[in-house]
Amino acid sequence: MGLRKFSLKAFLKKNLDFIAGVLSEVGLTAVFIAVAALICLLLVAVKALI
Amino acid sequence: MIPQLTREDLKIIGYNLGRVGNIIGVLMLVPIVISIIYQEFDIIPHFIAASALALILSNLAVHFLNTKKEMELKHALCVAALAWIFMMMLTAIPLYTTHSTGSYLDANFETMSGFTTTGLSLAQDVDHLSHSINFYRHYLQFIGGMGIIVVALTVLARSEVGSVLTFKSEGREEILRPNVARTSRAIFGIAATFLVLGTVLFAIVGIYEGMNVGTSFFDGVNHAMAAFSTGGFSPHSQNILYYHSFPYEIVALIIFLIGSFNFAFHYAVLSGKRREMFKNIEIRTIFITLMLSTLVIAAGLLYFNVYSSPEILFRKAFFQAASAHTTTGFGTVYPAQMSNVWPNLPQTMMSIIMLLGACANSTGGGIKAIRVGIMAKAFFREVKKALSPKTAVVSEKYHHISDTPLTDTVVKGAALITIGYIVLFFVGTTVTMLYGYNGVDSMYETSSAVGNVGLSCGVTSPAMPSMLKVTYIFLMWAGRLEIMAVLVLVGFAILALRKGIKK
Amino acid sequence: MKKLAVFTAIMLLLLIPAVVGAESGEVLIENSRGFDGKQVTFQGEVIGVMIRENNAWVNIYDNGIAIGIWCSADNARNISFSGDYTHVGDTVMVGGTFHMACPEHGGDTDIHADNFTILAVGRVVARTPDLPTVVVSVVLMILAIFIIFWLRHVRKEKGKVVPWPMSWR
Numbered sequence: 192m193g194l195r196k197f198s199l200k201a202f203l204k205k206n207l208d209f210i211a212g213v214l215s216e217v218g219l220t221a222v223f224i225a226v227a228a229l230i231c232l233l234l235v236a237v238k239a240l241i
Numbered sequence: 242m243i244p245q246l247t248r249e250d251l252k253i254i255g256y257n258l259g260r261v262g263n264i265i266g267v268l269m270l271v272p273i274v275i276s277i278i279y280q281e282f283d284i285i286p287h288f289i290a291a292s293a294l295a296l297i298l299s300n301l302a303v304h305f306l307n308t309k310k311e312m313e314l315k316h317a318l319c320v321a322a323l324a325w326i327f328m329m330m331l332t333a334i335p336l337y338t339t340h341s342t343g344s345y346l347d348a349n350f351e352t353m354s355g356f357t358t359t360g361l362s363l364a365q366d367v368d369h370l371s372h373s374i375n376f377y378r379h380y381l382q383f384i385g386g387m388g389i390i391v392v393a394l395t396v397l398a399r400s401e402v403g404s405v406l407t408f409k410s411e412g413r414e415e416i417l418r419p420n421v422a423r424t425s426r427a428i429f430g431i432a433a434t435f436l437v438l439g440t441v442l443f444a445i446v447g448i449y450e451g452m453n454v455g456t457s458f459f460d461g462v463n464h465a466m467a468a469f470s471t472g473g474f475s476p477h478s479q480n481i482l483y484y485h486s487f488p489y490e491i492v493a494l495i496i497f498l499i500g501s502f503n504f505a506f507h508y509a510v511l512s513g514k515r516r517e518m519f520k521n522i523e524i525r526t527i528f529i530t531l532m533l534s535t536l537v538i539a540a541g542l543l544y545f546n547v548y549s550s551p552e553i554l555f556r557k558a559f560f561q562a563a564s565a566h567t568t569t570g571f572g573t574v575y576p577a578q579m580s581n582v583w584p585n586l587p588q589t590m591m592s593i594i595m596l597l598g599a600c601a602n603s604t605g606g607g608i609k610a611i612r613v614g615i616m617a618k619a620f621f622r623e624v625k626k627a628l629s630p631k632t633a634v635v636s637e638k639y640h641h642i643s644d645t646p647l648t649d650t651v652v653k654g655a656a657l658i659t660i661g662y663i664v665l666f667f668v669g670t671t672v673t674m675l676y677g678y679n680g681v682d683s684m685y686e687t688s689s690a691v692g693n694v695g696l697s698c699g700v701t702s703p704a705m706p707s708m709l710k711v712t713y714i715f716l717m718w719a720g721r722l723e724i725m726a727v728l729v730l731v732g733f734a735i736l737a738l739r740k741g742i743k744k
Numbered sequence: 745m746k747k748l749a750v751f752t753a754i755m756l757l758l759l760i761p762a763v764v765g766a767e768s769g770e771v772l773i774e775n776s777r778g779f780d781g782k783q784v785t786f787q788g789e790v791i792g793v794m795i796r797e798n799n800a801w802v803n804i805y806d807n808g809i810a811i812g813i814w815c816s817a818d819n820a821r822n823i824s825f826s827g828d829y830t831h832v833g834d835t836v837m838v839g840g841t842f843h844m845a846c847p848e849h850g851g852d853t854d855i856h857a858d859n860f861t862i863l864a865v866g867r868v869v870a871r872t873p874d875l876p877t878v879v880v881s882v883v884l885m886i887l888a889i890f891i892i893f894w895l896r897h898v899r900k901e902k903g904k905v906v907p908w909p910m911s912w913r
Contacts (some may be wrong), residue, residue, distance in 0.1 A: 204513075212511035213434065219518050220498040223528065224491070227535050227563070231554040234539050266888075281829065283873040286881035293884035297891055304895045338877070368791045368805055371829040371871075451794035451801070477803075479810045483792060485801045485852050553851030575809075575853060577773045582844065 246736055247743045250316065255306035257320045258327055262299030265328050266292045268384060269335070276373040284339060284373045291334035298331075318729040325718055329353045332381060341365060341374050343703045346710055353714045355381030357721035358604055360473025360570035360695020361713065363703050367478045372459060375476045379463040386470025386500070386604035387432055388425075431507045432469060439465030439496040443489070450486045468496035470604045473570025473695035480572040481560075490560055493571055501527070501567035501599035503611075505642050522639040523600040526614035527566065534594045535562045541587040558587070561696070566594040568605040570695025579698040585681050588698070592681075595688035595696070596666060606693030606720055608662050611641060612655035619652040661724035665691045669716045673700060676709050690716040769809030772842060776853060780844035786811060786855055787863070790833035793820050802860075804836060813838050814849065815857035825866030835864040 269292040276284045312320075332355070333348035335341075342348040347363040354361045355378055364370060364378065440461045447457030460476050467474045477483040481493055499507075506524065509517040518524060539558035542548045548557055557574060564571045579588060598607015622637040629635050637647040645651070669687035674680060678700055686700035690713045701713065719727045766787040772779055788806030800820030802813045805827065815838070827833030839859045845851040 208513035209434075209511050212507075212513065212515065213438065215510055215515050215518060216499050216502070216507070217495055219524070220495045223498055223531065223563070224494060224559075226528075226532055227559040228551070228555050230532060230536050231539055231551040231559065234536070234543055234554065235549070235551045238543055279829075281871065283871045286873060286877040290877070290881035290884050293881065293888040296888040297884070300888070300892050300895055304899070366808075368810065369827060369829055451796050477792070477810070478805070478808075479803060479812070482812070482852060483803055483810070484794070485812050485814075485849055485854070487850055548845050548851050550847060550851075553845055553847070556850040556852075557845070573852070575773045575776075577770075578776050578844075578853070581774060582776055 243736060245740045245743045246733065249308055249310045251742065252306045252308040253310055253312055253316045254319050254323065255302050256308055257312065257316070258324055259299040259302030259306065261320070261324045262295050262302065262327060262331065265331055266295035266299060269295060269332065272373045272377040272380060275376045276371070279372040281371045281373050284335075284371050287335040287338045288373070288377075290338070291331065294334065295331045315729060315733070318726040319733055322718075322722055322726040322730040325353070325356060325721065328356060329714075329718075332356075335377065336364070336374065339371070339374055341370055346707060347703060350710050350714055351378065352381060353717050354695070355472070355474070356385035357693045357717045358382050358386045358470045358472040358568075358606070358695075359690060359693040359717045359721075360467070361690060361697055361701045361717070362474065362695075363701065363705075363710070365703060367476070370476075376459075376463060378474050379466040379472070379476075382470045382472030382474055383432070383436070383466035386472060387428060427508055428504050431504060431511065434511075435469045435496060435499055436462075436465050439468055439492070442492045442496070446486065446488045446492055447484070450484060450489065452484075464493065465496060468493055468569065468571070469500040471497055471500045471567050471569040471599060471606075471693075472604075473564070473572075475571070482573045482575075487556065490556060490573065494560065494563055497567050497569040497571065498563065500569070501603055501605045503600040503602045503641075505602055506600065509642055517642065520640045522614040522618075522641050523610040526610040526617070527600060530594065530597055530610070530613065531563060531566045534566060534590055535559045537590045538562050538587040541584055541590070545584040545586075547582060547584065561591065562594060565591045565694055565696055566597065567599045568595065568607050568692050568694045570689070572696055576697040576699040576701075579685070579696070580682050588681055588685055591696070592684045592688040595685075595692040595694045596662060598692050607691075608659050612659055615639060615647065615651060615655040616659065618647055619655075622647060658723055658725070661728075662691060662720070665716060665719055665724065669712065672712045673709065676706055686713075687716065691720040693717060693720050766837065769804075769806040769811055772811065773809055773853070776844040779842045782842055783839065783858075784842045784855065785837065785839045786813070786842075787835065787837040789827045789835055790823050790825070790866070791827045793823055793826055795820050802836070804838065805833075812852060812854045813840070813857050813860070814846075814854055815840075815860050819857070819860040822862060825868075827866065830869050830871055832866045832869060834862050834866045837861045837863050 269288055273285050273288050276282065276288070329349050329352045332352045333345060336348040336351055337345045341364055342351055343363070343365055350361070350363045353359070360382070362378075367375070440458070443461035443464050444454075444457045447460055448454055452460070463474070463476050466472070473480075475481065475483070481490060503521075503523055506517060506521055535558060538561070539554045542558050543554060548554050560571075560573050563569075574583070579591075596607055597613055598609050599605020601609040601611040618637050618639055622635060625637075626635045638644050639647055666684075666687055669691055670680070670683045673683035673687055678686070682698045682700055685696075685698045688694065689696050766785045767779070769786070769788065772784065772786065786804060786806065788804040788810075790802055791805045791810055792801070792803035794801045795817050798817050800815055800817045802815055802820055802823065803810050804813055823834050823836070825831045825833050838855055838857045838861075840855045840857040842855050843849075844853055846854045846856075
């Protein structure tokens with residue numbers, strides 16, 4: 192009577208959200224890394240042109 | 242009118258310090274597991290003795306200083322400030338008794354560096370330290386990054402008020418869940434997730450790069466603890482350079498960048514609010530400042546012909562910049578090379594970004610991205626005001642989990658803490674220069690301590706003068722507490738001296 | 745002829761710093777720029793070995809500084825011990841080219857070994873518990889447990905005391 196009804200849908204959604212969130216954060220750091228790599232490439236290219 | 246201090250005030254502080262000490266006493270037993278795994282039975286008595294001492298002192302304090310009076314903000318700030326000192330001294334005991342450091346002062350430096358997730362190290366011969374002591378160093382960073390005081394007091398909280406006050410006094414403004422205990426558990430859950438992810442990734446790369454499985458996992462768990470807590474300790478004296486591995490550096494980058502994000506941000510994204518990644522003021526601020534600083538540092542190194550290829554610039558300039566800005570402290574450049582090889586421009590830029598720091602309410606240190614973002618927006622607002630008609634109402638807002646108006650109170654708060662950090666920076670730089678170090682190196686090392694970063698240009702060493710070690714312990718401590726708690730403690734002490742203590 | 749011989753000898757002596765006897769790790773790192781691209785000799789204790797296909801990284805530790813040596817996998821396989829808490833690593837002497845920022849290895853400071861000699865094999869270091877420390881730790885822990893339970897007992901007993909009702913005063 193006092194127990195919450197277990198919802199498989201809610202349980203799966205919570206865990207999928209969590210996993211997707213972890214992957215998203217890793218993806219965000221990948222964006223940081225990619226832009227930094229681009230900066231390094233551009234700097235060397237600019238120096239070669241000068 | 243500030244009321245006189247009473248004995249009850251001191252009892253509240255002492256009682257709560259005792260509660261923290263009890264948790265520390267128990268936590269100091271955890272590395273014994275590592276001692277058993279690696280059959281380092283000679284180390285076990287050192288942890289037992291230190292733990293026992295902590296438990297004796299703490300239980301006596303809790304029993305004899307028990308008081309029914311409720312904790313107020315001033316008590317919470319003092320508990321937060323003194324707890325770091327108390328924890329530093331207790332946890333230094335095993336490091337000193339196992340001769341892992343040259344002196345008890347060095348051991349205190351090491352544990353303060355651990356708890357504040359700084360990463361400056363005075364450990365002697367890290368490569369030959371026992372596995373359990375090496376684990377212990379990284380473990381201190383992990384629990385320090387979680388805000389061990391918060392954990393201690395919410396686990397043992399008598400009232401929500403006391404817990405909230407301690408939470409706020411540790412520089413953690415945001416409450417993620419309905420009450421502080423649940424918030425602490427959420428923080429722990431987030432940290433555990435990335436600890437497991439980091440350990441697995443580091444271990445896989447370690448095995449791939451030719452290390453044996455056992456070492457890969459041991460180094461993996463230590464680096465995961467140091468990376469997520471943006472601490473920067475490493476089981477090897479060469480730090481990340483030991484591995485000579487680009488994939489290892491990438492894993493480190495991923496984990497320590499994640500570690501530098503706000504816990505409220507983590508909570509939002511992990512709960513499904515992924516748009517926060519693009520709207521959050523801290524993520525935007527740190528992205529801009531990190532990319533700009535990478536540009537300046539890399540350009541400087543390229544211009545002065547220190548490094549020449551894009552790969553080298555990325556692995557040295559960006560890695561070091563990211564390590565500095567997130568206040569992690571992992572290094573792929575020797576400290577002496579930072580001083581002798583890196584030109585002044587990139588080295589000074591590193592000092593600046595170390596002070597700017599990571600996101601608020603994260604494991605990172607420094608002024609914090611939210612304050613930098615708020616002050617930048619405040620500047621834009623002032624420019625807008627100047628360009629607008631007199632009668633126009635110019636308002637600005639920022640997004641951090643939710644949209645918040647940029648009020649003068651918010652800007653004032655950000656500016657005050659920033660000024661505090663700058664004052665600490667000037668004090669630390671001046672003291673370092675008084676000992677004969679040059680200006681650029683002094684600024685670098687001071688920013689590293691104040692911002693709880695851990696990168697060194699060679700100033701920090703066991704041969705460093707004792708008073709300089711004490712200065713850096715103070716800088717790491719004050720930086721971690723964002724100055725306010727330290728100032729309240731000083732205020733308490735002055736009040737006690739001037740007016741005495743009422744019974 | 746004699747003058748030429750003396751001149752040659754002096755020039756050779758001046759060249760010696762570029763091709764030297766073992767430099768310490770500290771000197772190499774402090775003067776990275778100066779030694780960049782030069783032939784050096786470095787000696788120290790092995791503290792790490794990572795074999796990567798036909799080559800290997802061997803990290804060598806000398807008086808506070810460790811430097812990575814890029815050598816052949818065969819050289820690495822001959823190493824018996826890596827230094828750690830319970831081992832003294834093999835002592836090796838390496839001759840090769842020092843790089844301040846190796847272009848082949850992502851800018852890492854390293855030495856590409858041309859010759860690699862194991863001077864002394866390492867050994868196991870026995871670490872036995874120190875009896876006085878064991879005794880102190882046991883005594884302290886017994887005292888701690890006693891204090892915890894005793895104080896708990898005192899608090900429990902205090903809690904049992906029933907205060908006199910107000911009307912009896």
